[in-house]
Amino acid sequence: MAVRNTGHGPWTTPADIIGAVRRRWERGDFLTALATDAPWEPVALPIRGPSAGEIAADFAAVRDWTDRWRSGQARLLRLEYRTVGGRHFGTNQIPCRAWIDDATRLWTLINATSQARRFTDLVRYTRQHAPALVEWMAAQPQRVLANEQIWPALITTVLWIDANASPHTYLRQIDVPGVDTKFVEEHRTILASLLDHHLSDGRVDHGRPPSDFAGRYRFRRKPSYVRLRCLDPAGHLHIPYSELTVRVDELAENPPPATMVYVVENEITYLAFPTAPDAVVILGGGYALSALQPLRWLHDRQLIYWGDIDTHGFTILNRLRQAFPHTRSMLMDRATLLAHETQWVREPTPATGPLPALDPQEAALYLDLVEDALGPSVRLEQERVSYRAITEATAP
Numbered sequence: 211m212a213v214r215n216t217g218h219g220p221w222t223t224p225a226d227i228i229g230a231v232r233r234r235w236e237r238g239d240f241l242t243a244l245a246t247d248a249p250w251e252p253v254a255l256p257i258r259g260p261s262a263g264e265i266a267a268d269f270a271a272v273r274d275w276t277d278r279w280r281s282g283q284a285r286l287l288r289l290e291y292r293t294v295g296g297r298h299f300g301t302n303q304i305p306c307r308a309w310i311d312d313a314t315r316l317w318t319l320i321n322a323t324s325q326a327r328r329f330t331d332l333v334r335y336t337r338q339h340a341p342a343l344v345e346w347m348a349a350q351p352q353r354v355l356a357n358e359q360i361w362p363a364l365i366t367t368v369l370w371i372d373a374n375a376s377p378h379t380y381l382r383q384i385d386v387p388g389v390d391t392k393f394v395e396e397h398r399t400i401l402a403s404l405l406d407h408h409l410s411d412g413r414v415d416h417g418r419p420p421s422d423f424a425g426r427y428r429f430r431r432k433p434s435y436v437r438l439r440c441l442d443p444a445g446h447l448h449i450p451y452s453e454l455t456v457r458v459d460e461l462a463e464n465p466p467p468a469t470m471v472y473v474v475e476n477e478i479t480y481l482a483f484p485t486a487p488d489a490v491v492i493l494g495g496g497y498a499l500s501a502l503q504p505l506r507w508l509h510d511r512q513l514i515y516w517g518d519i520d521t522h523g524f525t526i527l528n529r530l531r532q533a534f535p536h537t538r539s540m541l542m543d544r545a546t547l548l549a550h551e552t553q554w555v556r557e558p559t560p561a562t563g564p565l566p567a568l569d570p571q572e573a574a575l576y577l578d579l580v581e582d583a584l585g586p587s588v589r590l591e592q593e594r595v596s597y598r599a600i601t602e603a604t605a606p
Contacts, residue, residue, distance in 0.1 A: 220258070221258055221259055221260055221275055222256070222257040222258045222259070223275070223278060224278055224279060224282065224283060224284035224287070224308075227255050227257070227284075227287065227308050228283060228319055228320060230255055231253065231255070231310070231316065231319060231320055232320045235320055235322060236352065238350070238351040238352050240313070240316065240326075241326070241329050241348075241351030241352070241354075241355075242348045242349070242351055244313075244326065244329060244330055244333065244351075245329075245333050245344055245347045245348035245351060246348050250312060250313055252309050252310060252311050252312075253309065253310040253316065254307055254308070254309050255307065255308045256306070256307055257289075257305045257306050257307055257308055259275070259292075259294075259304045259305060259306060260272050260275070260294070260304065261294070262294050262295065265294060265302060265304075272302075272304070276304060276305070279305050283318075283319055286310070286315045286318060286319050287308040287309065287310060287315075287319075288308070288309040288310075288311055289305045289307070289308060289309070290305070290306055290307035290308075290309065291303040291304060291305055291306060292304060292306040313326070325355055328355070328358055329351060329354060329355060329358075332347070332354055332358060332361050333347055335361070335362065335365070336361075336365060339365055339366075339369065340365050340368060340369055340408065342407070342408055343365065343368070343404060343407060343408055345407070346403070346404060346407045346408075350403075353400060353403075357397070357400055360397065363386065363387075363388055363389055363393070364397065364400065364401060364404060365404075366386050366387075366389070367384065367386050367389050367393075367394070367401060368401065368404050368405055368408050370384055370385065370386050371384070371405060371409075371427060372408060372409060372413075375427065375428070375429060376428070377428050377429070377430060378430055379429055379430055380424075380429060380430050380432075381394055381423070381424055381429050394423065395423075398420060398421070398423045399420060401423070402420030402423065402426065402427075403420075405427055409427070413427065413428065414426060414427060414428075415427075415428060433457045433458065433459065434457070434458040434501040435455050435456065435457055435458065435501075436455070436456055436457075436458055436461050436492060436493075436501060436502070436505075437453070437454070437455045437456075437480075437492070437493040438453070438454055438456070438461075438466070438490050438491065438492045438493070439452060439453045439454075439480065439481075439483065439490060439491050440452060440453075440466070440468075440490055441468075441472075441483060441484070441485050441486040441487075441489040441490055441491055442468070442485070442486070442487055442488055442489060443485040443487070444487065448467070449466060449467075449490075458501050458502075458504050458505070459504065461505060462504045462505050462506065462507070465505070465507040466490050468488055468489050468490045468511070469488050469489075469511055469512060470486060470487075470488055470489035470490075470511065470512045470514070471489070471490055471491075471492060471508060471511045471512065471513050471514070472486075472489065472490070472491040472492070472514050472515075472516065472540070472604075473491070473492045473494045473499070473502070473513070473514070473515045473516070473530070474491060474492075474493065474494060474515075474516050474517070474592065475493075475494050475495070475496060475516070475517045475518065475523075475526075475592060476591070476592050476593045477493060478593060479516075479592050479593055479600075480492075480493045482597070483600070483604075484600060484601045484604050486604050486606075487606065494515070494517070494526070496522075496526060497526060497529075499526055499529060499530055500529070502530070502533070502534075503533045508534050509534060509536070512538075513530075513534055513536060513537045513538070514537070514538050514539070514540050515527050515530050515537050515538070515539055515540070515542075516539065516540040516541050516542065516592060517539075517542065517592060518589060518590065518591045518592055519541075519542050519546065519547045519575070519579075519589070519590040520557045520560070520579060520588070520589035520590070520591075521557060521560040521561040521562070521576065521579050521580060522557070522560075522561050523542065524542070524561075524565055524568060524572060524575075524576040524579075525561045525563070525565060527539055527542065527565075527567075527568065527572070528565035528566070528567040528568055529567075531567035531568075532567055535567070539572060540603050540604075541592070541595055541599060541600070541603050542572065542575075543571060543572075543575065544571070544574075544575050546590070546595065546599065547575070547584075547588070547590050549599070550590050550594060550595060550596070553590060553591075553594035553595075554585070554588050554589065554590055555589050555590075555591065555594075556586065556587045556588075556589060557579075557587040557588070557589035558587075560579070560580065560587050561580075562580050
């Protein structure tokens with residue numbers, strides 16, 4: 211803590227100097243110089259000492275302050291002095307600048323000797339195995355030290371990905387001792403930063419965030435699936451199964467022969483959906499409807515969406531229409547809502563955004579839901595709609 215003379219500002223203490231040096235250490239200045247092999251330059255820090263008037267006013271306090279610079283860790287500093295004189299007490303030499311003449315003294319001064327040695331070892335290791343990443347280490351030395359225990363594993367993982375990963379490789383196939391998918395997930399932020407620096411631009415999809423690790427570094431993605439049921443009672447579709455869960459990419463290439471496709475959200479509604487000729491029903495899964503976008507053959511089918519009558523249900527319908535503009539809605543109208551008033555519940559977190567793909571009737575109902583015109587946060591979930599209403603809506 212700085213010594214204070216009554217009525218005047220603080221005088222710099224050895225603790226102040228050590229604190230200033232440590233802040234530069236934490237900022238990474240000294241380790242950056244280590245990583246870049248920059249020649250050592252002595253570190254100079256100014257010392258604010260007493261003025262002639264302050265010396266005259268309290269010479270004992272000045273003497274105590276001066277003694278601090280001759281003991282403890284301050285002895286690691288080389289002091290530069292200036293002369294302060296006065297008619298009443300003669301001239302005095304007081305410290306005006308502190309110098310740290312070599313790196314060893316600096317590390318000792320801030321108790322960072324072992325960290326500096328460890329960082330030097332990690333730079334040497336990286337320069338030997340992945341020299342392109344030494345520049346990254348110089349820019350972010352404290353992140354290196356924060357990950358010193360796993361640094362070799364991080365470097366080896368980056369090198370493995372560079373040498374072996376392809377769009378046909380799953381993350382699970384990374385073959386590095388001590389590294390598994392959980393390691394990648396836990397350390398994906400620093401791995402992403404290292405990979406961005408190490409890989410060529412063509413190996414990184416910068417349109418995907420580091421959180422989408424597999425997508426950003428062009429690994430094979432876990433496939434998306436679509437679940438669908440055949441609704442044709444006469445078996446005219448020649449599908450030998452009543453229900454299928456199919457990879458999206460395979461379904462995109464091998465569409466069912468049905469001309470009518472229903473999309474619903476609730477699982478039990480999906481399972482109990484009435485029979486319908488030449489039709490299948492798909493379990494939409496809420497906002498997971500994006501999995502349907504690769505199914506380009508839906509453009510050539512009659513596509514009917516049925517979701518909850520609430521703000522999110524209309525938001526999902528809007529998104530589906532953006533991909534497939536010809537989509538029609540079912541049982542998402544004002545008459546259905548009013549006919550089931552006793553089944554209304556409250557929507558916990560209503561949406562409020564614009565939905566330009568809704569037709570005028572849907573848009574008017576959506577606006578009423580947003581503005582609570584029918585009641586606070588009105589919601590009619592599709593499993594609360596009477597089964598008779600479903601059969602009537604799907605009847606030929």
